[in-house]
Amino acid sequence: xxxxxxxxxxxxxxxxxxxxxxxxxxxxxxxxxxxxxxxxxxxxxxxxxxxxxxxxxxxxxxxxxxxxxxxxxxxxxxxxxxxxxxxxxxxxxxxxxxxxxxxxxxxxxxxxxxxxxxxxxxxxxxxxxxxxxxxxxxxxxxxxxxxxxxxxxxxxxxxxxxxxxxxxxxxxxxxxxxxxxxxxxxxxxxxxxxxxxxxxxxxxxxxxxxxxxxxxxxxxxxxxxxxxxxxxxxxxxxxxxx
Amino acid sequence: xxxxxxxxxxxxxxxxxxxxxxxxxxxxxxxxxxxxxxxxxxxxxxxxxxxxxxxxxxxxxxxxxxxxxxxxxxxxxxxxxxxxxxxxxxxxxxxxxxxxxxxxxxxxxxxxxxxxxxxxxxxxxxxxxxxxxxxxxxxxx
Numbered sequence: 001x002x003x004x005x006x007x008x009x010x011x012x013x014x015x016x017x018x019x020x021x022x023x024x025x026x027x028x029x030x031x032x033x034x035x036x037x038x039x040x041x042x043x044x045x046x047x048x049x050x051x052x053x054x055x056x057x058x059x060x061x062x063x064x065x066x067x068x069x070x071x072x073x074x075x076x077x078x079x080x081x082x083x084x085x086x087x088x089x090x091x092x093x094x095x096x097x098x099x100x101x102x103x104x105x106x107x108x109x110x111x112x113x114x115x116x117x118x119x120x121x122x123x124x125x126x127x128x129x130x131x132x133x134x135x136x137x138x139x140x141x142x143x144x145x146x147x148x149x150x151x152x153x154x155x156x157x158x159x160x161x162x163x164x165x166x167x168x169x170x171x172x173x174x175x176x177x178x179x180x181x182x183x184x185x186x187x188x189x190x191x192x193x194x195x196x197x198x199x200x201x202x203x204x205x206x207x208x209x210x211x212x213x214x215x216x217x218x219x220x221x222x223x224x225x226x227x228x229x230x231x232x233x234x235x236x237x238x239x240x241x242x
Numbered sequence: 243x244x245x246x247x248x249x250x251x252x253x254x255x256x257x258x259x260x261x262x263x264x265x266x267x268x269x270x271x272x273x274x275x276x277x278x279x280x281x282x283x284x285x286x287x288x289x290x291x292x293x294x295x296x297x298x299x300x301x302x303x304x305x306x307x308x309x310x311x312x313x314x315x316x317x318x319x320x321x322x323x324x325x326x327x328x329x330x331x332x333x334x335x336x337x338x339x340x341x342x343x344x345x346x347x348x349x350x351x352x353x354x355x356x357x358x359x360x361x362x363x364x365x366x367x368x369x370x371x372x373x374x375x376x377x378x379x380x381x382x383x
Contacts (some may be wrong), residue, residue: 176349
């Protein structure tokens, strides 16, 4: 390879390495998880952990990594569109329980925003973190759009979404049972509103109806959050400036 | 999965991505208040409900994109290493804030949905004690 070729070649290689390392680790994590089946070896835990460890030990810069990996994140846009399919296939559930679903979404959004704001205020959390927490209850493609309006930072917003999802998935059922709620619909709506994608996957393991409502609640909550975020952000701004 | 199924799925994913690009261009051009993803979601739903688009024309592609969504949000997640301030008491406070808020949201949504679902079943089948045709699904312990 002639030396003058290196500058033109290396950005391309760099771009590919970020993309391929992410896909590779994810594919490997998925293959391992298919064999073990335990939550703690699922790709949602293993992929970020392995890549973060690699980043810490190999010391590659995030900017170099992002050069290629941002094409994966670009796919979150089209992924939002794909949510139309589960909504359509569960249209019968919407027809049967329109008010229940709408109320679940509205209650989830309002209680989520108020409790995060109140807790952040009580714990004196820094403003950058508080703003990034506002979207913790919506699925990541929606959170990444909405967090711009709230003035949050994308990486914090996505991280909080993921942690919230895992927490809700782990405690959701026990918590609702402690409150005397045992039916599939209330658990499904609670998991969809409080633990989005991670909770929805778990809800499908409990019962199909439970998963279907979790999925609908998650999607409709995400759409409402994105559409209302400019106005919700104004309200949050008002509260934060007190 | 056969090569044919792979090809169909890939074409569907590309079509969904193309729809997003078209929606993004439209949203910019007319300065719509609605982001491209939500606009496309709405259009696709209209297409499916109107019967213009058969479900099987998008189902496999949508399934792939949604099933592997984790792959798409891992890259921004890695920037969390910039936030070493979270490895401290602050991190614990943030965790407490998230956990309490999550418990409150799940409790509120679960309670409201349990009440309303019972009422909605009653309304659909008046006279039948809570429900004759559609009993609330109790989960196994």
